[in-house]
Amino acid sequence: DTGVSQDPRHKITKRGQNVTFRCDPISEHNRLYWYRQTLGQGPEFLTYFQNEAQLEKSRLLSDRFSAERPKGSFSTLEIQRTEQGDSAMYLCASSLGGLAVKNEQFFGPGTRLTVL
Amino acid sequence: KQEVTQIPAALSVPEGENLVLNCSFTDSAIYNLQWFRQDPGKGLTSLLLIQSSQREQTSGRLNASLDKSSGRSTLYIAASQPGDSATYLCAVRPAYGGSQGNLIFGKGTKLSVKP
Numbered sequence: 001d002t003g004v005s006q007d008p009r010h011k012i013t014k015r016g017q018n019v020t021f022r023c024d025p026i027s028e029h030n031r032l033y034w035y036r037q038t039l040g041q042g043p044e045f046l047t048y049f050q051n052e053a054q055l056e057k058s059r060l061l062s063d064r065f066s067a068e069r070p071k072g073s074f075s076t077l078e079i080q081r082t083e084q085g086d087s088a089m090y091l092c093a094s095s096l097g098g099l100a101v102k103n104e105q106f107f108g109p110g111t112r113l114t115v116l
Numbered sequence: 117k118q119e120v121t122q123i124p125a126a127l128s129v130p131e132g133e134n135l136v137l138n139c140s141f142t143d144s145a146i147y148n149l150q151w152f153r154q155d156p157g158k159g160l161t162s163l164l165l166i167q168s169s170q171r172e173q174t175s176g177r178l179n180a181s182l183d184k185s186s187g188r189s190t191l192y193i194a195a196s197q198p199g200d201s202a203t204y205l206c207a208v209r210p211a212y213g214g215s216q217g218n219l220i221f222g223k224g225t226k227l228s229v230k231p
Contacts, residue, residue, distance in 0.1 A: 033219075035219075042224055102165055102167065103147070103209070104150065105162065105219060107159045112157070
């Protein structure tokens, strides 16, 4: 499968615990994005990487959230001291960015987080 | 601030009907617009991408149009089928400030096609 993959697909945790999600983008894509989606809403942008550099962060990304893309390939999103309000679907997307390209974003299946 | 609105929020049609989903955005400064499909509990599937310089894109039974100056896009689905039942999301990529490519989404239109 050459699409975007995410792991785990589902995560249930207790309030106050730390969780980490992984995203593997399409192999030749240099851009990687994280979004969060709650029920009945469209996805909201969290952060964006070009290669290994984190170039943009949303105000939604509080100091409990951290994302990395150490080698410009896979990315991790960590949430520390989880709260019930963090319960959502976390979506990863990747694209081939640069001049004269469409920069079409392709999404993974998402990680569903439930905080009890 | 860019805002994306999709109307209607939900739509139910009989199989075989042609239908139009609407998307509007408040700031015409965009690089492109993407339409996605989302099945319940799943990720997003990209359907069509229209560059800001284009007027429309077609893929099979789907046709998307873009009128950037008026801040509108439509997704036309011909001869709808029960398998088309899903939520359809519209998203724009802003062309301003330091934004490097994040998409701004509408809340979606939930489509149900009855056999």
